[in-house]
Amino acid sequence: MSTEEGGYAAAAAQRLRLTGVCHQLAKLAEQIGNTGAESVVSSILERMDTDAFYVMVVGDFKRGKSTFVNALLGAQVLPVKAVPATAVITEVRFGDSPAARLWREGAVAPESVAPERLIDLITVDNKKHDQRNPYVKAEVIWPLELCRNNVVLVDSPGLNDHVSRDEITLGYLRKADAVIFLQHAIAPMSSGETGFLESYLDAHDPFFVFTYFDAIDDHERDEVMASARHRITDLRGEERDAGRFFFVDGKTALRARIAEDAAAFRSSGVAALETALERYLATERHKAKVLAPARALRGLTRELGRNIPYELAMLDSRTGDLERRWEEAQQPLRALQAQARQITMDLDNQTRMLQDRVETLLGGFLTAVADEAPVVAADLTLTTKLGMNPVKLKERAEQVAGEIAAGTAKRIEEKVAQWVSGSLEPVITQDLEKLAERMNAELGSFEARLDQLRVDLTGVTNAAAAGERQQEPPLARFLAGVGGFVLGGVAGGMIGAQFGVKEALRTLLPTMAIAVVWLFTPFGLPTLITALVVQTIAQGNVAGSRLEASMREAVGREMATQIRLEAPKQARAAAKAFADTTMQPLVEAVTSGLSSRVEELNRSVAAARETRERGAEAVEQRRGELKQSEELLRRTGEDLDDVVKDLERM
Numbered sequence: 001m002s003t004e005e006g007g008y009a010a011a012a013a014q015r016l017r018l019t020g021v022c023h024q025l026a027k028l029a030e031q032i033g034n035t036g037a038e039s040v041v042s043s044i045l046e047r048m049d050t051d052a053f054y055v056m057v058v059g060d061f062k063r064g065k066s067t068f069v070n071a072l073l074g075a076q077v078l079p080v081k082a083v084p085a086t087a088v089i090t091e092v093r094f095g096d097s098p099a100a101r102l103w104r105e106g107a108v109a110p111e112s113v114a115p116e117r118l119i120d121l122i123t124v125d126n127k128k129h130d131q132r133n134p135y136v137k138a139e140v141i142w143p144l145e146l147c148r149n150n151v152v153l154v155d156s157p158g159l160n161d162h163v164s165r166d167e168i169t170l171g172y173l174r175k176a177d178a179v180i181f182l183q184h185a186i187a188p189m190s191s192g193e194t195g196f197l198e199s200y201l202d203a204h205d206p207f208f209v210f211t212y213f214d215a216i217d218d219h220e221r222d223e224v225m226a227s228a229r230h231r232i233t234d235l236r237g238e239e240r241d242a243g244r245f246f247f248v249d250g251k252t253a254l255r256a257r258i259a260e261d262a263a264a265f266r267s268s269g270v271a272a273l274e275t276a277l278e279r280y281l282a283t284e285r286h287k288a289k290v291l292a293p294a295r296a297l298r299g300l301t302r303e304l305g306r307n308i309p310y311e312l313a314m315l316d317s318r319t320g321d322l323e324r325r326w327e328e329a330q331q332p333l334r335a336l337q338a339q340a341r342q343i344t345m346d347l348d349n350q351t352r353m354l355q356d357r358v359e360t361l362l363g364g365f366l367t368a369v370a371d372e373a374p375v376v377a378a379d380l381t382l383t384t385k386l387g388m389n390p391v392k393l394k395e396r397a398e399q400v401a402g403e404i405a406a407g408t409a410k411r412i413e414e415k416v417a418q419w420v421s422g423s424l425e426p427v428i429t430q431d432l433e434k435l436a437e438r439m440n441a442e443l444g445s446f447e448a449r450l451d452q453l454r455v456d457l458t459g460v461t462n463a464a465a466a467g468e469r470q471q472e473p474p475l476a477r478f479l480a481g482v483g484g485f486v487l488g489g490v491a492g493g494m495i496g497a498q499f500g501v502k503e504a505l506r507t508l509l510p511t512m513a514i515a516v517v518w519l520f521t522p523f524g525l526p527t528l529i530t531a532l533v534v535q536t537i538a539q540g541n542v543a544g545s546r547l548e549a550s551m552r553e554a555v556g557r558e559m560a561t562q563i564r565l566e567a568p569k570q571a572r573a574a575a576k577a578f579a580d581t582t583m584q585p586l587v588e589a590v591t592s593g594l595s596s597r598v599e600e601l602n603r604s605v606a607a608a609r610e611t612r613e614r615g616a617e618a619v620e621q622r623r624g625e626l627k628q629s630e631e632l633l634r635r636t637g638e639d640l641d642d643v644v645k646d647l648e649r650m
Contacts, residue, residue, distance in 0.1 A: 018293065072253075091140070246276070325457050352579075380408065404555045
């Protein structure tokens with residue numbers, strides 16, 4: 001049965017099979033004595049044991065996100081109100097008994113709370129709307145069948161409600177495997193939702209879910225559905241999101257789940273979404289998560305298999321020959337170590353150049369986009385009116401100024417995100433392709449010299465598996481052999497996961513977006529705006545449209561000034577964040593891999609010399625162990641080939 005046919009069960013079986021191969025390979029690495037390989041297998045096992053499918057529910061505030069998640073839970077667990085309600089990210093995980101935990105910022109452990117108290121603790125305090133909630137994350141443990149299948153359901157704060165809550169949501173997008181983008185069926189794709197889709201979801205293929213479908217008359221539903229689809233296909237093309245539109249009635253779904261009414265739940269439209277979500281997670285995302293470690297294990301198996309003939313040959317060397325050859329190998333070995341250091345230095349330099357490039361381009365764009373702030377502020381459509389009551393003029397003026405500031409900041413931030421996606425990503429992609437080409441050449445040269453050194457020591461010239469050299473480029477083999485799959489992101493794309501640029505760079509946009517959230521608040525915008533308003537009013541005799549125009553001009557001018565002042569510092573911070581989260585792990589993996597290759601050569605020589613010193617019986621015993629390991633590695637490699645082929649056919 002294929003994974004698609006079997007859904008979560010088949011995907012879990014495939015993961016279990018791969019985990020079994022992991023344990024087998026760990027024992028073989030231990031028997032051979034390769035501690036580096038043991039460490040890699042341990043990392044893979046840890047990743048596979050803890051990895052999960054993250055399904056994130058996003059959308060503007062008051063689009064029914066929490067009602068939708070409650071419908072899946074079958075109980076009123078998350079806050080639902082007529083005003084913005086959820087203040088923190090909420091993760092729903094599987095557990096036999098309901099429980100809840102809350103995390104404070106910087107805390108090393110969560111606080112356990114009764115599930116029934118959760119609503120009060122994570123609800124937005126609308127009397128203190130601009131303040132952060134003391135908690136940064138909530139965890140709900142629930143006997144939800146969906147989450148039993150290694151799924152974590154994530155309910156996010158409403159977008160476009162408050163900057164700190166937008167920042168939280170953007171941060172989580174980086175690790176989301178699937179995104180459910182909730183909108184109101186009656187008024188889908190508002191300007192804010194359109195901006196969010198274009199700016200932050202281009203690297204994802206969201207499930208578009210339209211709530212409150214029950215509020216639409218039957219005779220209008222076809223027209224509403226067609227209109228909603230067109231709004232999205234006009235932006236993203238006809239084919240990209242085929243089969244990803246769902247029109248649901250969240251309240252009916254919640255009542256049906258509570259009443260255990262399967263028919264009503266199906267009629268709500270949520271059941272069809274669950275089925276499509278399972279198909280996607282159990283195929284596309286399962287493939288993305290499992291193919292990389294399977295290839296890493298296969299690369300490691302081949303590397304271990306290639307080392308065994310060398311060690312066997314050293315065991316069979318005549319007395320004195322191994323010592324003489326090892327002595328002669330010292331100069332080439334030192335040259336190889338120097339080459340390894342040079343490769344690391346080169347990769348460090350390339351990383352710095354890439355970081356400088358990002359900083360220069362982003363800094364230049366931020367400086368340029370600052371000029372647009374006054375224009376944006378002047379063109380914003382406002383919902384708050386000044387009115388004519390002089391008693392409330394100051395209060396209303398502060399509200400209007402705040403709306404101008406927030407709207408302008410949001411528009412500028414969207415422009416930055418669109419520039420990152422449309423202009424910066426292609427440049428970085430091209431640079432990364434050149435970097436991969438350069439690394440392939442350098443690592444290929446390193447491998448060739450290492451192989452020659454092994455040949456000089458042993459006389460063995462055919463240790464590579466048949467066809468191995470033609471299957472994958474050096475960087476792919478190299479990173480797979482050191483567990484490069486753990487890196488994800490850029491390095492994950494480099495090891496040949498074949499998911500293209502979108503997969504390899506899916507972390508770039510959120511990284512940049514989070515780095516520039518300072519556009520919303522960092523220079524004390526509320527205080528600044530209040531001062532501007534007070535000053536404007538104090539100057540007297542400015543009212544009505546003239547006062548509003550004056551505030552628009554003042555806010556736009558001040559924001560432009562602050563953006564220009566902050567641009568160099570923020571571009572530097574964003575570029576460093578990009579390098580730290582994408583390139584630095586790659587540098588560390590390559591450095592570790594170069595070192596481990598040399599250390600393995602040293603280990604195998606030392607092991608052969610020590611075994612020979614213990615006599616003929618020890619040599620014969622070790623030869624038998626290596627032969628047995630060689631056969632087991634061959635079978636393990638065949639198992640991994642089968643797993644990889646199954647995944648590649650999905």
